Amino acid sequence: MNRYLVPASLLGTAVGGAVLFKDYVAGGACPSKATIQGKTVIVTGANTGIGKQTALELARRGGNIILACRDMEKCEAAAKDIRRETLNHRVNARRLDLASLKSIREFAAKIIEEEERVHVLVNNAAVMRCPHWTTEDGFEMQLGVNHLGHFLLTNLLLDKLKASAPSRIINLSSLAHIAGHIDFDDLNWEKRKYDTKAAYCQSKLAIVLFTKELSQRLQGTGVTVNALHPGVARTELGRHTGMHSSTFSSFTLVSE
Numbered sequence: 279m280n281r282y283l284v285p286a287s288l289l290g291t292a293v294g295g296a297v298l299f300k301d302y303v304a305g306g307a308c309p310s311k312a313t314i315q316g317k318t319v320i321v322t323g324a325n326t327g328i329g330k331q332t333a334l335e336l337a338r339r340g341g342n343i344i345l346a347c348r349d350m351e352k353c354e355a356a357a358k359d360i361r362r363e364t365l366n367h368r369v370n371a372r373r374l375d376l377a378s379l380k381s382i383r384e385f386a387a388k389i390i391e392e393e394e395r396v397h398v399l400v401n402n403a404a405v406m407r408c409p410h411w412t413t414e415d416g417f418e419m420q421l422g423v424n425h426l427g428h429f430l431l432t433n434l435l436l437d438k439l440k441a442s443a444p445s446r447i448i449n450l451s452s453l454a455h456i457a458g459h460i461d462f463d464d465l466n467w468e469k470r471k472y473d474t475k476a477a478y479c480q481s482k483l484a485i486v487l488f489t490k491e492l493s494q495r496l497q498g499t500g501v502t503v504n505a506l507h508p509g510v511a512r513t514e515l516g517r518h519t520g521m522h523s524s525t526f527s528s529f530t531l532v533s534e
Contacts, residue, residue, distance in 0.1 A: 323403025
């Protein structure tokens with residue numbers, strides 16, 4: 279019997295550690311039961327992953343939810359899913375391509391014209407460790423979509439958010455910002471060999487710095503600004519890394 283004791287203990291420790299690690303990387307559950315009846319919420323990148331789950335939960339809480347996505351077919355399908363699951367029919371899809379300044383301006387103009395209030399802006403959409411692509415306007419894709427696109431969108435909607443106070447802006451960053459370094463002499467990686475990880479970390483650091491500065495500037499306006507690390511989940515964001523398809527991630531990461 280004793281010869282099985284050590285292997286059994288090691289196995290139990292490994293399984294227990296994996297379970298605890300899964301709970302840790304997934305983050306905690308929100309304990310709030312607050313409702314948001316009558317509140318208008320915009321969630322970018324809401325057709326899949328964390329964005330869709332955010333929109334789903336806020337729809338359950340009674341909000342008027344606007345899903346802002348590049349792919350309208352997927353966006354309409356996500357809106358339909360959320361309406362069916364929550365029985366909240368105030369869930370709508372709008373086209374927003376964060377890799378296009380023109381698209382961002384068109385989206386914001388329509389929101390300003392058609393929506394009386396915007397109470398919450400969730401800047402969720404992102405790309406992660408993609409090849410060295412550029413946006414329609416020539417920006418490195420990760421910085422362009424993750425930060426610059428949301429930077430413009432936020433500023434275009436700022437007067438509407440102020441008029442809707444108390445309101446809030448939520449920027450999804452990542453713990454990856456800790457490893458970030460912003461090279462102001464080569465933001466678009468035109469002078470260096472492209473590093474997908476470093477470019478991603480740069481974009482997430484830019485989000486944190488933007489959040490801190492905007493929060494200070496908006497003090498006293500009734501608009502609060504926060505950045506967050508959403509935990510680690512197995513979503514389409516990791517499509518360029520392959521990490522979400524490994525056996526380890528299948529066990530440890532939460533599916534969205």
